[in-house]
Amino acid sequence: MNPLLSAEQAVLGAVLLDPGQLGHLNWLAPDHFYRLVHQALFAALRKLRTDGHPALTTDKAVPLSWVTDAVTEAGRHVRGLTASYAHTLVTACPRPAHAPVYGRMVLEGAIHRTVAEHAIRLHQAARADALRGEVDGALHQADVLHGVLTDLARRWGTEPRPVPPTTVEVTAPAASAESANRASEDERFLLAVLVDRPAAMGDVADWLRPGDFADPAHGQLYRCLGALHHRGEPIDRLTVLWEAQRRGLLTDGTLTGAQVTAICDGLAPGNAEWLGEQVMRSSITRTAAASAQAIRALAENNALGPGPLINHALHSLGPLVEARSRWQIANDTPAATPAAAPTPDGPSTAQVRAALARSTTRPAQAPSEQPGRLTAPIPVRSPARGHN
Structure with a gap:
């Protein structure tokens, strides 16, 4: 059994049995449902309420028209919805009064899906930018994701703040051979230029970090150059080699004397910046x-x-936010404001509260006060199966 599918069915079943439950689900939107047929049906039920359907004002048993009209309205936007499936939804609801809690479950599923979808878009943009030698696409998608996370936090009723996860560890994806070779070549050229023209360190020291180098050995060599530059000491092949030795890089195998010599004695026909x-x-x-x-x-x-x-995802965006700020320093551009997700009709505080984990359900009603049963049976058929 899929708990999320069951929660979606239970929400819809609760509203079919008790139309008044819609008043406790104003924070829930059709696109929070995973199945298209459920999206269409929930949208139809909301439309019937907006149109003033008689079932919302009657004190008697819920009329069958509430169900049939909802199925008819939803059927205009999606195929495969039948009255028999409406009966399945009704039987899937343990208690109509628990609709806000079932709705909270649906919202949780929607939050997970939304974060995953935007993470995929960020990954796709990063790969495309890597092939083109650009960064704009990835930075834009990072802004969008940050805005989405902030909006989701508001909707859920929590304070958005970066919190490090305790279990998830992801290794950086391997770059294509072409991209890796190009990056390694650029790094070697840059290091050669910095050794040949030490004054050029002033052009990059404020924003380029050892961790920006794809090759860890190149990053450590850049760290040596940075230390010499910081101390105001001369930079040449010998001083760099000596610094690498003092840092234990020749002993632990990170670098070899031959590597340092090859880079320091290489041609330097480029611009460091x-x-x-x-x-x-x-x-x-x-x-x-x-x-x-x-x-x-x-x-x-x-x-x-x-x-x-949401908070772990914001923390995972931290390295990219930090790299972006240094990129803006390198290009003398002002800091960008993360794009906010569209929120035309944000829910009120009271509405958000209903979606929180501490949501309270309505008191159980006496049998005589239970929402009315459908006044006519519904024909039953086997429901159709869906980054120093």
Whole structure:
């Protein structure tokens, strides 16, 4: 049994049995449902309420027209919905008075799906940018995802704040051979330029970090250059080699003397700032892809509640946010404001409260006060099966 499918059926069944439950579900939207037929039916039920259907005002048993009119209205937008499936929804609802809790379950599922969908888009944009040598697409999708997470936190009723996850660990995705070779070449050229023209360190030291290098050995060599630059010491092949030795990089196998010599004695026909930006572009797309994979893994963990999911996802975006701020320094561009997700009619605080885990259900009613049963039986048929 799929708990989310059962929750969607229970919500709809509760409203079919007791139209008044719609008043406790104003924070729930049709697109929060996973199945299209459920989206159409919930939208139809809301429309019937807006149109003032008689079933909402009667004190007697719920008329059969409430069900048939909902099925007819939903049938205009989706195929396969029958009166027999409406009966299935009714029988799937344990208690109509628990509709707000069932709705909260549906909202939880929608939050997980939404976060996963936007994480996939971020990953796709990062891969496309990596092939083109750009970053705009990935940064835009990161803004969108940040806005979505902030909006979801508001809808769920929690404070959006980055919180590190305790279990999810995702390895950065491997780049294509072409991209990896291009990135490694740019890194070697940049290091050679910085050794040949040490003053160029001032052009990149403020925004380029060792972690931006795809090759860890290149990153450690850049760290050595940065340390010499910071101390105001001369930079040449020998001083770099000595610094690497002092840091234990020649002992632990991170670097070899031959590697350092090959890079330091290499031709340096480039501009350090331009090469640094190339390295930074590659770093941003790798970071974006890694953040996207981490967030998707979080979203696919159904045991994670919406609040922790949102906050862990915001934390996973942190490395990309930090890389983006340094990219803006490198390009002298102002900080961008994350794009907010569209929220035309945001729910009130009271409505959000109904979706929280601490939602309370309505008191059980005496048998004589239970919502009226349908005044005519519904024919029963076997329901159709759906990133120092």
